[in-house]
Amino acid sequence: MIRIGEKTVQRLLMAAAFSAIGGLLLIALFIFKEGLSFFIETGFRRFLFADVWDPQSGLYGIFPMLVASLWVTLGAMLLGAPLGISVAVFLVEFVPRSVMRVVKPTIELLAGIPSVVYGFIGVMVLAPFIRSTFGGPGLSLLAASFILGVMILPTIISISVDAITAVPASYREGSFALGATRWQTVRMVVLKAARSGIIASVILGMGRAVGETMAVIMVAGNAVKIPHSALDSVRTLTANIALEMGYATGRHREALFATGIVLFVVIMILNTAAGVMVRKRVSGKKG
Amino acid sequence: MEGLYSGETMGPMPVKFSIQQLSTFYGSVQALRSLSMDVATNRILGVIGPAGSGKTSFLRTLNRLNDLLPDFRVEGRVLLDGSDIYGPDTDPVLLRRRIGMVFAMPVPLPMSIYENLVYGPKLTGIRDYQRLGEIVEKSLRAAYLWDEVKDRLNLPALRLSGGQQQRLCLARTLALGPEVILLDEPSSGLDPISTARIEEALAELKSSYTIILVTNNTKQASRVADETAFFLMGELVEIGPTEKIFTAPGDSRTEDYVTGRFG
Numbered sequence: 180m181i182r183i184g185e186k187t188v189q190r191l192l193m194a195a196a197f198s199a200i201g202g203l204l205l206i207a208l209f210i211f212k213e214g215l216s217f218f219i220e221t222g223f224r225r226f227l228f229a230d231v232w233d234p235q236s237g238l239y240g241i242f243p244m245l246v247a248s249l250w251v252t253l254g255a256m257l258l259g260a261p262l263g264i265s266v267a268v269f270l271v272e273f274v275p276r277s278v279m280r281v282v283k284p285t286i287e288l289l290a291g292i293p294s295v296v297y298g299f300i301g302v303m304v305l306a307p308f309i310r311s312t313f314g315g316p317g318l319s320l321l322a323a324s325f326i327l328g329v330m331i332l333p334t335i336i337s338i339s340v341d342a343i344t345a346v347p348a349s350y351r352e353g354s355f356a357l358g359a360t361r362w363q364t365v366r367m368v369v370l371k372a373a374r375s376g377i378i379a380s381v382i383l384g385m386g387r388a389v390g391e392t393m394a395v396i397m398v399a400g401n402a403v404k405i406p407h408s409a410l411d412s413v414r415t416l417t418a419n420i421a422l423e424m425g426y427a428t429g430r431h432r433e434a435l436f437a438t439g440i441v442l443f444v445v446i447m448i449l450n451t452a453a454g455v456m457v458r459k460r461v462s463g464k465k466g
Numbered sequence: 467m468e469g470l471y472s473g474e475t476m477g478p479m480p481v482k483f484s485i486q487q488l489s490t491f492y493g494s495v496q497a498l499r500s501l502s503m504d505v506a507t508n509r510i511l512g513v514i515g516p517a518g519s520g521k522t523s524f525l526r527t528l529n530r531l532n533d534l535l536p537d538f539r540v541e542g543r544v545l546l547d548g549s550d551i552y553g554p555d556t557d558p559v560l561l562r563r564r565i566g567m568v569f570a571m572p573v574p575l576p577m578s579i580y581e582n583l584v585y586g587p588k589l590t591g592i593r594d595y596q597r598l599g600e601i602v603e604k605s606l607r608a609a610y611l612w613d614e615v616k617d618r619l620n621l622p623a624l625r626l627s628g629g630q631q632q633r634l635c636l637a638r639t640l641a642l643g644p645e646v647i648l649l650d651e652p653s654s655g656l657d658p659i660s661t662a663r664i665e666e667a668l669a670e671l672k673s674s675y676t677i678i679l680v681t682n683n684t685k686q687a688s689r690v691a692d693e694t695a696f697f698l699m700g701e702l703v704e705i706g707p708t709e710k711i712f713t714a715p716g717d718s719r720t721e722d723y724v725t726g727r728f729g
Binding site for chain 1: 529531534536559560562563566567569571573574575576577585586589590635638639642
């Protein structure tokens with residue numbers, strides 16, 4: 180009787196696990212089925228590196244969006260990575276543990292704010308500020324980078340805190356015993372020992388920034404052109420899919436799926452890289 | 467091994483550490499109970515006692531490493547060359563450059579052998595490569611490690627064997643040019659040969675340093691220490707010349723411990 184119950188539960192759990200993995204596979208399969216033929220027919224270079232996107236004339240070059248996505252992500256990293264890592268170092272090394280136990284979950288809560296809310300704040304506060312201070316339309320590459328930079332903070336802080344906390348106390352004591360100050364210890368020992376975990380946090384943050392859509396649509400301005408300054412309006416790859424899929428048909432629709440393949444591959448690469456870094460940290464501890 | 471006792475034939479040495487009614491607390495738990503003792507210059511003081519007797523806490527109080535713990539509190543005075551290390555004029559960072567420490571578990575920093583050794587000297591502002599090279603060689607020789615690693619100084623320190631790592635930690639401490647060396651059970655995880663090498667190094671070193679050696683191994687204290695202190699439950703039971711502690715202790719508790727009746 181008990182044995183039968185065990186087996187049933189085991190099978191149910193297995194079915195649940197496979198349905199999750201299966202769903203993931205099906206989505207990947209679907210995107211590739213819809214987009215791959217377009218990708219092959221148009222050709223790698225004519226799709227990725229042509230700079231006119233004009234579905235009405237049958238021109239599907241995503242280069243402006245590709246550049247926009249790269250710049251927006253880079254801008255977000257320039258803000259988010261140094262800030263996030265600094266916060267993580269501060270929380271672990273310079274604040275009592277009891278304070279960190281309150282602050283860290285609070286920061287992680289930031290990840291739960293819907294991206295549309297970030298976008299809303301961007302539209303209402305940030306864009307007008309940029310327009311009146313630096314000129315330009317306000318809805319711009321700069322605004323998108325800034326909003327994304329803030330949005331990826333929880334990811335970077337949370338994973339960096341874990342990496343820094345995992346540095347053995349014996350390293351810190353060894354460094355202090357050799358006459359190092361706290362900051363010297365952090366700079367020369369702790370950051371070095373936590374390096375791969377910190378890099379993983381930055382890569383995962385980058386993945387979030389590349390994939391974010393709603394907030395970017397709201398603040399980036401969405402003009403399809405290669406940006407010449409941070410104040411120009413831009414449209415990212417994700418924004419392009421979201422904006423046009425409602426009315427796209429035929430080859431246009433296939434082109435959007437092909438864009439999805441590009442994003443899919445980029446994020447797969449980033450996540451794999453982050454995974455490799457995390458594993459490196461674990462095995463590095465033994466050696 | 468006779469040479470190790472040569473200290474006893476010399477006259478009384480000047481006092482390095484004068485410890486007066488020292489008590490320490492971790493939160494509400496008291497670790498040391500009103501300790502008073504003197505530590506002589508250029509001698510090896512062995513500190514023995516069962517686990518939990520406050521030996522390690524004592525060491526970590528002398529270089530103010532306990533300061534890093536949030537609940538730590540100290541009472542009484544610890545005078546180093548006459549000035550209170552817990553006084554307002556003492557910078558703990560500078561103090562730790564004068565008082566080197568070797569931990570129970572070897573903890574090389576996660577960098578190369580060379581970088582481990584120049585870590586301390588570089589912090590004190592030494593940048594000259596030739597000078598750093600001299601320091602590296604001198605400290606490795608003093609820790610009896612030079613011949614084993616001289617051709618692979620760029621190897622990650624964590625790739626050395628346990629015994630080599632511990633001697634590297636000793637060398638790293640010597641590279642600081644400290645006045646005092648604190649050793650916290652430096653051979654607890656080592657094989658007899660590595661232990662012998664460390665003890666050999668210590669015997670050499672006491673002519674230039676004041677050494678305090680905490681050890682779980684009473685035989686080690688009897689082999690290398692000039693003076694031995696016996697700790698029990700955070701109290702100093704007895705301190706005296708090693709020979710006297712091991713052959714004619716003044717306190718029955720000391721006798722029970724050194725003869726292996728408890729602990």
